[in-house]
Amino acid sequence: MTGVGKYLGSTKNLVGCAGGLVGLGLHFAGVGGAYWLGIVGALYAAGALAAPPERVRLVPPQPAEEAEALLRGLDALVARVRGLGNRVPAEAVERLDRIAEVLCALLARPAELAASPDTLHTVARIAATDLPLSVQTFLNMPWWYAVTRRVASEPSAAEQLLTQLDLLEQEATRVAEEFYAADSRRQADHTRYLRDRARRDDK
Numbered sequence: 001m002t003g004v005g006k007y008l009g010s011t012k013n014l015v016g017c018a019g020g021l022v023g024l025g026l027h028f029a030g031v032g033g034a035y036w037l038g039i040v041g042a043l044y045a046a047g048a049l050a051a052p053p054e055r056v057r058l059v060p061p062q063p064a065e066e067a068e069a070l071l072r073g074l075d076a077l078v079a080r081v082r083g084l085g086n087r088v089p090a091e092a093v094e095r096l097d098r099i100a101e102v103l104c105a106l107l108a109r110p111a112e113l114a115a116s117p118d119t120l121h122t123v124a125r126i127a128a129t130d131l132p133l134s135v136q137t138f139l140n141m142p143w144w145y146a147v148t149r150r151v152a153s154e155p156s157a158a159e160q161l162l163t164q165l166d167l168l169e170q171e172a173t174r175v176a177e178e179f180y181a182a183d184s185r186r187q188a189d190h191t192r193y194l195r196d197r198a199r200r201d202d203k
Contacts, residue, residue: 067110
């Protein structure tokens, strides 16, 4: 719906129209004389200004939609890096692939991921902020500078990138292990259930 269409159906317009109708009623009753049109407009404006604002309903994205958006971003980032050839160190590409694999597996289960807000927040931050920032900061520099130059004896940009990807891989792995621990507990519970049932059947 366009902005005009939304306004026509808004509370402000409806209340303003009611005020305008009152003005027309006064005109037909002989009030206002030659100024009736201005009175109608003034009453419309007064009604529109006095009306309460429209309620804003914020609809949060559905888990599947959010996961799909994050997956598309990850795929685009990996494809971009792979398309640059030797511009990015091979070790960095390998680390990026491993991180993406871990995150994609988590995002493939959006409903369960949404049930753990902390896990979802961490996955979204790594996928949508940390990884793109690390890669883009490196790519902003010329290749020869990023690989060879050091500032104040600090590691080169390429070495910094590898360190950042190592840290992100550790964080992604830790979050994934915590997420899958629930699966492991369910499997252990099922094993105990099957053993108990087997014992009962043997009696």
